[in-house]
Amino acid sequence: xxxxxxxxxxxxxxxxxxxxxxxxxxxxxxxxxxxxxxxxxxxxxxxxxxxxxxxxxxxxxxxxxxxxxxxxxxxxxxxxxxxxxxxxxxxxxxxxxxxxxxxxxxxxxxxxxxxxxxxxxxxxxxxxxxxxxxxxxxxxxxxxxxxxxxxxxxxxxxxxxxxxxxxxxxxxxx
Amino acid sequence: xxxxxxxxxxxxxxxxxxxxxxxxxxxxxxxxxxxxxxxxxxxxxxxxxxxxxxxxxxxxxxxxxxxxxxxxxxxxxxxxxxxxxxxxxxxxxxxxxxxxxxxxxxxxxxxxxxxxxxxxxxxxxxxxxxxxxxxxxxxxxxxxxxxxxxxxxxxxxxxxxxxxxxxxxxxxxxxxxxxxxxxxxxxxxxxxxxxxxxxxxxxxxxxxxxxxxxxxxxxxxxxxxxxxxxxxxxxxxxxxxxxxxxxxxxxxxxxxxxxxxxxxxxxxxxxxxxxxxxxxxxxxxxxxxxxxxxxxxxxxxxxxxxxxxxxxxxxxxxxxxxxxxxxxxxxxxxxxxxxxxxxxxxxxxxxxxxxxxxxxxxxxxxxxxxxxxxxxxxxxxxxxxxxxxxxxxxxxxxxxxxxxxxxxxxxxxxxxxxxxxxxxxxxxxxxxxxxxxxxxxxxxxxxxxxxx
Numbered sequence: 315x316x317x318x319x320x321x322x323x324x325x326x327x328x329x330x331x332x333x334x335x336x337x338x339x340x341x342x343x344x345x346x347x348x349x350x351x352x353x354x355x356x357x358x359x360x361x362x363x364x365x366x367x368x369x370x371x372x373x374x375x376x377x378x379x380x381x382x383x384x385x386x387x388x389x390x391x392x393x394x395x396x397x398x399x400x401x402x403x404x405x406x407x408x409x410x411x412x413x414x415x416x417x418x419x420x421x422x423x424x425x426x427x428x429x430x431x432x433x434x435x436x437x438x439x440x441x442x443x444x445x446x447x448x449x450x451x452x453x454x455x456x457x458x459x460x461x462x463x464x465x466x467x468x469x470x471x472x473x474x475x476x477x478x479x480x481x482x483x484x485x486x487x488x
Numbered sequence: 489x490x491x492x493x494x495x496x497x498x499x500x501x502x503x504x505x506x507x508x509x510x511x512x513x514x515x516x517x518x519x520x521x522x523x524x525x526x527x528x529x530x531x532x533x534x535x536x537x538x539x540x541x542x543x544x545x546x547x548x549x550x551x552x553x554x555x556x557x558x559x560x561x562x563x564x565x566x567x568x569x570x571x572x573x574x575x576x577x578x579x580x581x582x583x584x585x586x587x588x589x590x591x592x593x594x595x596x597x598x599x600x601x602x603x604x605x606x607x608x609x610x611x612x613x614x615x616x617x618x619x620x621x622x623x624x625x626x627x628x629x630x631x632x633x634x635x636x637x638x639x640x641x642x643x644x645x646x647x648x649x650x651x652x653x654x655x656x657x658x659x660x661x662x663x664x665x666x667x668x669x670x671x672x673x674x675x676x677x678x679x680x681x682x683x684x685x686x687x688x689x690x691x692x693x694x695x696x697x698x699x700x701x702x703x704x705x706x707x708x709x710x711x712x713x714x715x716x717x718x719x720x721x722x723x724x725x726x727x728x729x730x731x732x733x734x735x736x737x738x739x740x741x742x743x744x745x746x747x748x749x750x751x752x753x754x755x756x757x758x759x760x761x762x763x764x765x766x767x768x769x770x771x772x773x774x775x776x777x778x779x780x781x782x783x784x785x786x787x788x789x790x791x792x793x794x795x796x797x798x799x800x801x802x803x804x805x806x807x808x809x810x811x812x813x814x815x816x817x818x819x820x821x822x823x824x825x826x827x828x829x830x831x832x833x834x835x836x837x838x839x840x841x842x843x844x845x846x847x848x849x850x851x852x853x854x855x856x857x858x859x860x861x862x863x864x865x866x867x868x869x870x871x872x873x874x875x876x877x878x879x880x881x882x883x884x885x886x887x888x889x890x891x892x893x894x895x896x897x898x899x900x901x902x903x904x905x906x907x908x909x910x911x912x913x914x915x916x917x918x919x920x921x922x923x924x925x926x927x928x929x930x931x932x933x934x935x936x937x938x939x940x
Binding site for chain 2: 340341342345347348349350351352354355376382385386389390391392393404407408409410412413414445446447448449450451452453454458460461462463464465
């Protein structure tokens with residue numbers, strides 16, 4: 315569901331536009347719409363989420379109607395339709411990971427971060443959510459963190475604590 | 489030690505680089521195909537190999553290729569399905585991470601056979617690290633003259649592009665994948681027309697799984713007939729099995745088809761048995777959408793024959809007492825696992841992933857989820873069990889794409905084989921919150937588990 319509660323200023327840099335151009339060149343002439351998903355990933359990486367402004371600008375760039383971008387953004391779970399923490403912890407919640415303790419990991423993350431699924435911590439650093447199978451079932455429980463989507467496998471409560479502490483430390487050192 | 493056709497060099501340090509892959513004989517198949525074979529020759533070898541689609545459906549690859557329409561002046565495309573998202577399956581991610589050039593080499597051979605000049609690898613969006621690995625591998629192959637214009641001076645041009653998805657299980661269905669690749673919502677298309685006639689951009693298209701395309705490399709190197717000698721009956725060659733759940737050694741294994749299920753689970757060469765010395769309760773043998781089987785039916789068929797890791801043997805007994813090889817996502821459940829809870833989990837998964845186009849699937853998956861939720865949390869009634877069977881039956885076969893079937897089968901099979909456990913859950917709502925049903929009679933080979 316697309317609900318506009320916040321928006322943001324969006325201006326694509328020269329560098330981003332060059333990347334867009336490179337992506338568009340992968341598809342045949344007249345089929346530029348194919349570049350939509352990869353471009354949306356780049357925009358989300360830059361701005362953290364898919365605001366209406368961002369989607370409208372993408373539509374303008376690809377010569378699409380805005381609705382063509384909205385309908386894609388609302389279909390695919392990787393696009394965030396509201397602001398999220400800098401680090402979004404996507405924890406696999408599907409069968410095979412649950413057989414090896416994913417539910418406990420999610421409970422622990424909820425307790426540690428002190429926010430419910432989808433919410434943002436006060437410092438703006440973290441969000442978490444349960445996602446469906448991310449194809450790492452043999453190494454569960456797993457989570458990954460965008461925008462690089464690095465996998466963290468064979469999770470334990472201790473490993474999660476360590477990961478969160480490391481990310482916090484990294485931010486403090488900046 | 490069984491033969492490895494895809495993973496022979498998987499443990500060689502640096503095999504992910506072009507240099508090492510090439511040293512180990514990589515890209516020989518491309519050289520062979522381009523210098524001494526016609527596209528038709530390649531197709532004939534693939535037909536002779538008996539290779540079947542490794543993504544789940546098991547359709548003969550050579551036949552799929554031969555359906556490709558070849559109208560004059562219309563470009564054709566090969567699209568690699570790397571949208572691996574069937575719960576329990578993680579072989580494609582593994583292959584792309586550790587030996588990406590195998591896929592690139594297979595893409596070149598397959599594209600040559602099909603006459604495609606622009607081929608795409610559609611990778612699920614969550615696999616950003618693998619997308620970067622593939623992009624690097626493509627750049628290396630291009631640098632070495634195996635991609636681009638006039639490859640190896642043989643007059644064949646090919647570009648391979650990597651295109652990301654964005655988190656939708658349905659995009660693993662080939663027509664939904666094509667919609668997504670065109671920049672749209674992943675709603676499956678009505679067939680016919682099949683992609684072989686009207687696929688990507690309405691052009692003739694073949695969509696193949698990562699492992700299928702990779703398997704063309706040993707087929708061209710050794711010949712289709714040699715490949716067909718490996719395996720058992722119509723299940724030729726090797727298969728990557730993703731083993732997970734409560735196993736001592738989960739992971740990706742390349743097996744020769746025809747290996748017994750028992751050996752796969754218990755031998756130290758493969759999974760090494762059940763973790764923490766527990767007893768096996770049930771197995772989902774081919775990814776979450778195939779029927780779940782109790783322990784006694786997974787190692788032997790209802791006729792008392794040894795069950796093998798082949799398309800045919802796993803399906804022996806039909807849906808009454810058999811299952812499917814599917815994508816090779818092998819999920820083992822130990823005695824501490826609750827079948828009701830797991831069935832709820834899978835039902836929730838399919839409800840979440842239904843694209844919403846067809847009402848039986850859109851409504852039915854949510855209904856299954858709701859009824860199972862009530863049973864799991866102590867609010868179910870005995871009539872709910874038959875309701876589940878009824879809903880599953882009404883979804884099955886009534887949808888555009890197989891997601892409806894995929895949602896119905898796990899529920900129907902769980903009730904078929906584990907009905908007692910569902911009944912116990914409902915008649916002991918409070919106890920079921922504190923302990924699990926346990927292994928029950930499911931591991932006993934003398935007990936029939938079909939309650940219908």
